[in-house]
Amino acid sequence: MSLLNKIRCAFTLGQGLLIENKALQSTDDPIAFFKFWLTEAEKSGIILPESMSISTCTSEGRPSSRIVLLKEVDDQGFVFFTNYNSRKAHELEENPFAALLFHWNMLQRQVRIEGRIERISEQASADYFHSRGRGSQIGAWASHQSDLLEDREILVERVKHFENKFKGKTIPLPDFWGGYRVIPERIEFWQGKADRLHDRFIYQPNNKSWDITRLNP
């Protein structure tokens, strides 16, 4: 059996070979496969299956992690939105590499993504910003994310300030807010199996295709 066929088999959690299943035809493309797993996670009823941990590092190599929401994924990479003055953003400006982690416990699945990071275009950030509710847009203006907040009242006052300022107007994209894209250099799909004999498959880009290898659990 080819490695690709073994992956198709492994990824169906012991349901046997489902090569006829069109969704599984895409196991040679980790982005398509990721989307397939994400759809399954959505269908499983897991709350916020698009939430992911993102780890960043200072230039001294000190790591930190937090949860953000995946908003787009395509051949270019994995996109999330945040404050460009936040702690994570400072670390990403110093050290433009990140690790993403999804864990879908009900499905016994984990996906690890590592790669270089870049800001998405201002236009793409603005498009997403304006698709959000007005409250979230005001929240982005009001929060000095990761800065010390002496009193919650200060935040509430800032919200009122921006509500007044933008009353009856389109809220502009803050220049300190937008998206980052993680361009994958390595993607690992992990499927839990009995007796801790889990399946792990690594995808690494090689020209326009992907090298696939298997690791011990």
Ligand SMILES: Cc1cc2nc3c(=O)[nH]c(=O)nc-3n(C[C@H](O)[C@H](O)[C@H](O)COP(=O)(O)O)c2cc1C
């Ligand atoms: C479920 C969940 C989703 C979140 N989504 C985002 C997000 O998409 N963007 C974001 O900036 N922070 C998000 N947060 C908050 C972050 O975890 C974090 O507190 C914030 O980004 C500040 O992190 P930093 O100080 O390390 O930069 C989310 C938190 C949770 C629990």
